[in-house]
Every structure is written in structure tokens, then in C-alpha cells.
Amino acid sequence: MKKYLSLSLLGSVLLNIAAPVMAQTTITVDSWRKDDAIWEQKIIPAFNKHHPEITVVYRSSDDSAQFDSELKSRFENGKAGDLIACRPFDGSLPLFEAGYLKEITEMNGIENFPSFAQAPWQTDSGAQTFCLPMASVIHGFMYNKDIFKKLGVTRPETNDEFFNVLERAKQEGYVPLAMGTKDKWEAATMGFQNIGPNFWKGEDGRFALIEGKERIDSEAYLNTFHHLKRWSKYLGNRYSSRTYADAISLFAEGKAAVYPAGSWDILTFKDKINLGVFKPPVEKRGDACYFSDHTDLGMGLNAKSKNAEAAQIFLEWMTTAEFANILTNEMSGFFSLSNHFFDVSDPIAQEMMSWRDECDSTIRSTAQHLSRMERDIWQTSIGVINKTMSPEMAVSKLYRGVSRWYLPQKNAKKKLTAEECEAL
Incomplete structure (x- = not known):
């Protein structure tokens, strides 16, 4: 542009x-x-x-x-x-x-x-x-073009393609995803808020939370955490003790294939690696896409x-x-x-x-009116990635927290998930 x-x-x-x-x-x-x-x-x-x-x-x-x-x-x-x-x-x-x-x-x-x-x-x-x-600032994923070439893969567009790339990188001895959970905010900002808009449909989903038309424990947020849960397999050894600075070094030194990113790190990697970038993946090709342009x-x-x-x-x-x-x-x-x-x-x-x-942009879901929920997003994102909390536990914790102080969420009616509907 x-x-x-x-x-x-x-x-x-x-x-x-x-x-x-x-x-x-x-x-x-x-x-x-x-x-x-x-x-x-x-x-x-x-x-x-x-x-x-x-x-x-x-x-x-x-x-x-x-x-x-x-x-x-x-x-x-x-x-x-x-x-x-x-x-x-x-x-x-x-x-x-x-x-x-x-x-x-x-x-x-x-x-x-x-x-x-x-x-x-x-x-x-x-x-x-x-x-x-x-x-x-814009959220997405940076990748090492040279590693992708060695792996024989192209930048992914769908969730299946995304995880196939990570699996291929793991098989070849690379750290697939250069991110850690020690600094807490990374899991939420470069994880949850990065991939989430494609699940809750950008601004429509953000306003639905604010207005109480959808609860934070709805299927969209549950699916976001299920996606995030799969990351733990691809973060490499000792990722729970890896800091933001450690993740940057890992990617800059050519040891990691993909870096969950914010555009603020473009200069961090300039002239250090053969850098590429791709959008947060969608479920299937042709789906409407959303990304955080915060x-x-x-x-x-x-x-x-x-x-x-x-x-x-x-x-x-x-x-x-x-x-x-x-x-x-x-x-x-x-x-x-x-x-x-x-x-x-x-x-x-x-x-x-x-x-x-190409896509509809949104901002981080907790930025407006819901900022008091930000630390809970940190904790639940870390918990899911560290495998100390299930996605179901995560959305339940978020709802219990926000419903104590935000009336539209407290009064919002819960919609049944697809699995719950099938069980009826």
C-alpha cells in the first residue's frame, strides 16, 4: 500500500x-x-x-x-x-x-x-x-524465508496449513514458534489477541462483548483457546522460562521458523534474517479474514x-x-x-x-471498557499454553471475573456450543 x-x-x-x-x-x-x-x-x-x-x-x-x-x-x-x-x-x-x-x-x-x-x-x-x-500496530506472524525454503513449505493461510508448517519445522530440528510465557503479556498479545479476531469475527465480536450480546465464555473464545493450546507442542524446550528477549534472540539467530509478532518488531529483525510475514490463519481458504490493527x-x-x-x-x-x-x-x-x-x-x-x-481490521478485544479483564487474559493464555488450565477452565475463569464488575456481561445469556446443541 x-x-x-x-x-x-x-x-x-x-x-x-x-x-x-x-x-x-x-x-x-x-x-x-x-x-x-x-x-x-x-x-x-x-x-x-x-x-x-x-x-x-x-x-x-x-x-x-x-x-x-x-x-x-x-x-x-x-x-x-x-x-x-x-x-x-x-x-x-x-x-x-x-x-x-x-x-x-x-x-x-x-x-x-x-x-x-x-x-x-x-x-x-x-x-x-x-x-x-x-x-x-498490526498483529501477525513473521517467518524466516530461508528456513521455509529449506523445509519446502510456503506461508500458511489456513489453520491446518499453519500447524503443518510448525510440524515440519519441528521434525527438522527448528523451534517452530519463537515465543515464551515467562513475560506473560506475550501469550495474550501475540497469541490470544493475534489469532482471536478470526474466531470472534473482529469488530462484530468485540462490540458483542461490550454490549452483552455475547459472553466471554462463548464458543468463539473457547475455540481461540483450543487453537492456542496446540502451540505448546511447538514452542520448544523450557518455553515457560523463555522471556520476550529470549524469543527475539531465538528468531534473530535463525533457530526458529516462525515468530508470533507485532509490527513493532519489524526493526528488531531488519537486516538480521531473510524476513517474511503472513496473516493470522483462517479455518479454510476463502473465509473472511480479520486481524488486529490496534x-x-x-x-x-x-x-x-x-x-x-x-x-x-x-x-x-x-x-x-x-x-x-x-x-x-x-x-x-x-x-x-x-x-x-x-x-x-x-x-x-x-x-x-x-x-x-484484504481483511477487516479490529483492535484488541479488551482495550475499550474491558481493560480490567486484561490481566485475566494474560493468566488464562499462559495457563492454556502451559497446560495448567483447559480451554474450558479458561473461558469460565474469564466469565466469572468480568461478570463481577461488568453488568452487560453479567446479564448476557450464554449461547450453547455446537457440541452442547448436538447433545440436546
Whole structure:
């Protein structure tokens, strides 16, 4: 997929950006993402061509998993950055409701982002926007083309083909799937949320959960766990003690055939292996396909910033086609949510973007309204893969948990599975 940069559009947008601040000013960007080099070498220099009077410092967290708690402490102590990287939906909404993030509903340039892109950083009513949409990430599977060639296999399209490839890799002494369960989130994010949309039919299934039209212990989620259960056979020795970093090393060193992936890892493997990518498999060829194109990253203004004018100038520059181009091509695997046109140079990123033309996209099922269920998804995904929990136990645990606090799920009527219907 290609987008084309319009220089005339860029010029007109830049002319509308707020006038430069007069004195030299330093602003700080707080983020959980360790993209320091890209910000320091690409993004900040591009901005400084327009505003040399503003010094920008990018401050990433030492531990991304601790970013939320660290950020809350910084806000409370008045030490948060001027600009704040925003997680979607409930990841940032409480910060706005607490008065930490400034409303940007009418900010110059916000019109460059379609409504679906703004939704994760709006109040439930959609009346107020509190973070600028930045990027989405796409889920799928990366594979080693050289290993596939040695195995005599092609990238799979169906579930049967997927497991046949894994079996062939195992027979030839490769680790079929480079993933572990020690870091917990991987099993949920790169497992459950990766393959799940093809079972619960993307956005239709996600909204059915939210609205209470379908329960989390329904057949779609049971089948997702049954699929995930089969992964344990192909993860290699000691996978329960394998970390995210270990899995990356395993795949990068050419010891594993397939890597359950998020597009954020495109740069991780660039120039290290002969990299390919394929979509989450469907049941049979010709079936409608769904994949996670998750609205992952936004940027908000600290409502109590002492450098608010300079911070807003930078945020408004982030609404331009120039920034969208840099973001997508320098942070390969992070896809701009703006409606600007530009080239996508990385072939893997370009291929993953092309899935938008072939399949229906969705976001992670627990992102909106159901974020309190996220840790339960972690635990059940790990339990099923580690064979300490059956798929039936997993969906039962999820339902018991969510029904305690989410009324639409509590009141939802359970639909019988195909096996239960046959038994009647």
C-alpha cells in the first residue's frame, strides 16, 4: 500500500502552526517506548528545522511495564513531561478525568485524523479529545524465508496449513514458534489477541462483548483457546522460562521458523534474517479474514506544563504529513493514524498495511471498557499454553471475573456450543 506526500498540503499546514515562542524553551516528552535514537536523530531534528528555538528532550521509561505507575507518580509530584505518550481508552482516560491531560478537541490539525483514530483518546460520549492519535500496530506472524525454503513449505493461510508448517519445522530440528510465557503479556498479545479476531469475527465480536450480546465464555473464545493450546507442542524446550528477549534472540539467530509478532518488531529483525510475514490463519481458504490493527499510541499535553505554548507547537507539528511520513518510515511497524498521503518504504511494513485491503481490521478485544479483564487474559493464555488450565477452565475463569464488575456481561445469556446443541 502506498501513500503520497503532498508538499502543498504540508506547506499550508505548517503555515497554520502557532507562531514560534520567542525565548529558547525546553520541553520533555515522556513515553514507555524506547525509541530514543529515532526521536533524537530523526523526529526532533525535523521539528527543529521549523522551530530551532524549542529544545525537545525524549525521556523513555527504563521499564515499560512500570510506565503507568511511574507517570502517575510524576503527575502527582509535578514532575511529568510537557508531552505524554498515551495508551488507548482506559489507559489514558483516567488521566484526563483527573485533570492531568489538556483537552485538544479544537486543536489545529486534529481534523487530519478520522473519527475511528480519535475514538481511543476521547471521552465515552466522543465530545472531548484528550490525546493526539499517533500510530497503530498490526498483529501477525513473521517467518524466516530461508528456513521455509529449506523445509519446502510456503506461508500458511489456513489453520491446518499453519500447524503443518510448525510440524515440519519441528521434525527438522527448528523451534517452530519463537515465543515464551515467562513475560506473560506475550501469550495474550501475540497469541490470544493475534489469532482471536478470526474466531470472534473482529469488530462484530468485540462490540458483542461490550454490549452483552455475547459472553466471554462463548464458543468463539473457547475455540481461540483450543487453537492456542496446540502451540505448546511447538514452542520448544523450557518455553515457560523463555522471556520476550529470549524469543527475539531465538528468531534473530535463525533457530526458529516462525515468530508470533507485532509490527513493532519489524526493526528488531531488519537486516538480521531473510524476513517474511503472513496473516493470522483462517479455518479454510476463502473465509473472511480479520486481524488486529490496534490503535496503540497517542500523545497528550500535560495540563500543568510550564512550557505549554512550546509543547502545543510541537503537538500541532505532529498533525502534519511531514511527521506522519517520518513516524511510519523511521519507526517501521508503527503506522500513522492520520489521513495524509506518503510512501511506505519498508516492504514488510508495506505488506502488513496491505492486509487492510484484504481483511477487516479490529483492535484488541479488551482495550475499550474491558481493560480490567486484561490481566485475566494474560493468566488464562499462559495457563492454556502451559497446560495448567483447559480451554474450558479458561473461558469460565474469564466469565466469572468480568461478570463481577461488568453488568452487560453479567446479564448476557450464554449461547450453547455446537457440541452442547448436538447433545440436546
